[in-house]
Amino acid sequence: MNDYKMVPEERRATWGLGLVFSLRMLGMFMVLPVLTTYGMALSGATKPLIGIAIGIYGLTQAIFQIPFGLISDRVGRKPLIVGGLLVFAIGSIVAATSDSIWGIILGRALQGSGAIAAAVMALLSDLTREQNRTKAMAFIGVSFGITFAVAMVLGPIITHAFGLSALFWGIAALAIVGIIITLTVIPNPSSHMLNRESGIVKGSFGKVLNNSRLLKLNFGILCLHTLLMATFLALPVAMENAGFPPAEHWKVYLVTMLVSFIAVVPFIIIAEKKRKMKQVFVICVALLFISETILWSSGQRLWIIFAGVQLFFIAFNIMEAILPSLISKESPAGYKGTAMGVYSTSQFIGVALGGSLGGWLFGINGVNTVFIGGIILCALWFAVSITMKQPAYVSSLRIELPESALEDNLLESYLKMSAGVNEVVIVPTERSAYIKIDSGKTSRAKLEQLISSYQSQPA
Incomplete structure (x- = not known):
């Protein structure tokens, strides 16, 4: 049997949790x-209040996601995921039944309060083996990008055809489907495992x-999503002012998303394979600056x-593709999960x-003021990004250790001297070694074999 091939339970867990995560994100982004x-x-709507309605879910998500992740260690992953999706559905229903901007703001705040991302990743860790966990998490990451693209297209189509209230009813239905998948498709874990990688x-x-x-x-991802939200406040109005009706906006999002997904591939190859991560990062910040300038001057x-x-x-x-990879590379061994939690917040x-x-900027002087704010933020971000150092091109592993290895104080030093090993932290209470490696020089299989042969050596 191939130990690196996913068993049916792992495939169910990966597809099921990926689908639950995607359904929730689809509801957020549409x-x-x-x-x-x-x-x-909507009754009482102003441009600043529309901005709050768009961004409020981020505030409640930031407040609750780390505490909920820690709570899931106590109450269980599935109960917390189901509870979070239920809160998300209630928020969607509140928004769907409201005809005022304040009802939308309350509904969006409740949507964000159902913060399940940390619990989803923790449950994925419980249901997958170490050697397959990276593949499972990569699937979640890819599903996030696809979901964002689908949401950009579906949101305008549904809203034009059926109205804003129907959109929120649809989002509530997606949350209910997520609850059903969690309860019926995703396996129950036999135990909760503390994994510092997730x-x-x-x-x-x-x-x-x-x-x-x-x-x-962390400053980079904060800037990126500040730009995203602010730009999407102004962009639909800018297109409408230029004579492009809202009912047609989905066509622009569809084409630009498809082109951008194709364009991502060579940049990722250059960043990862050619080890030009900082250069690609700085170029992207410059491209964002140029895009905001183009939108401002259009x-x-x-x-x-x-x-x-x-x-x-x-x-x-x-x-969106390289920032999580950079967090993984830069986080100390054994602290990737915590680093990702702070990153998500x-x-x-x-x-x-x-x-x-x-x-607020939109309310001052329309769309151009928003784009000017984006230009200033990009300039600040560029100044920070050029001070970044090239990362070490390493990946993180967690290897479970036999009981006998935990008593050997020299194992950590032995592993550190191995080719391709950048950093090692052994945590006896978790019976685990957290190792950062250059995957071009070594691998999980080699390190597992190394530990096994080391243990078999005579004292």
Whole structure:
């Protein structure tokens, strides 16, 4: 039997949790391209309040996601996921039954409060073996990108055909489907496993927050999602002002997303295989700066707006792909899960800032003020990004150790001297070694064999 081939239970867990995560994200993102145009018909709606409605879910998500991840260690992953999806569904129903902007804001806040991302990743760790976990998590990451693209297209189509209320009813239905999948498709874990690669470790935030390299990356994802939310406040209005009706916006999103997904591939190859991660990162920040400048200077020239949108999404999708990889490379051994938790929180703070600041700028002097704000933010981000150092091209592993290995104080030093090993942390209470390796020089299989042969050597 191939030990690196997923067994049926692992495949069910990966597909099921990927689908649950995607359904929730689909519900979050479908609102993004339509709320500015269709939301202004709501009672009490103003441009700043539309911005708050767009970004408020990010604030509640940022507040609850780390605590809920820690709570899932106690109450269980599935109960927390089901509870989070139920809160998400209730928030969607509140928004669907409201005809005022304040009802939408409350509904979106409740949607964000059902923060299940950390619990989903923890359950994935419980249901997959170490050698297959990276593949499973990569599947979740890919599903996120596809879901975002689908949401950009479906949101305008559904809202134009059936209205904003129907969109939120549909989102509530997606949450209910997610609950059914969680209860019927996803296997029940036999045990809860603390895995520092995917889970948050109490008392470890200081080590992550004091790491200047990680701080720059967290600032990066905050800027990226601030730009996304603010730009989507202004973009639908800019296209409408240029004579492109909201009912047709999905066509622009479909084409630009397809092109950007194709464009991502060579940049990822250059960043990862050619080891030019910093260069690609800085180029993408520059592309975002250029895209915001194009959108600001476009006036009512539709094709120039389309060019700015295309450039924005190319840079955005590349960044969405390489930023998690950079976090994985820069996080200390045994702290990847905590680093990703802080990273995700920074992302959702960016969502909240982008919505609220974008709405405020929008209210001052329309779409151009929002794009000017984006230009300034990109310039600040560029100044920070050029101070970044080239990362070590390493990946993280967790290897379970036999009982006899835990008593050997020399094993850690032995592993550190092995070719391709960058960092080693052995945690006896978890019976695990957390290792950062250059995958071009070594692999999990080689290290497992090394540990086995080391243990068999005579004392």
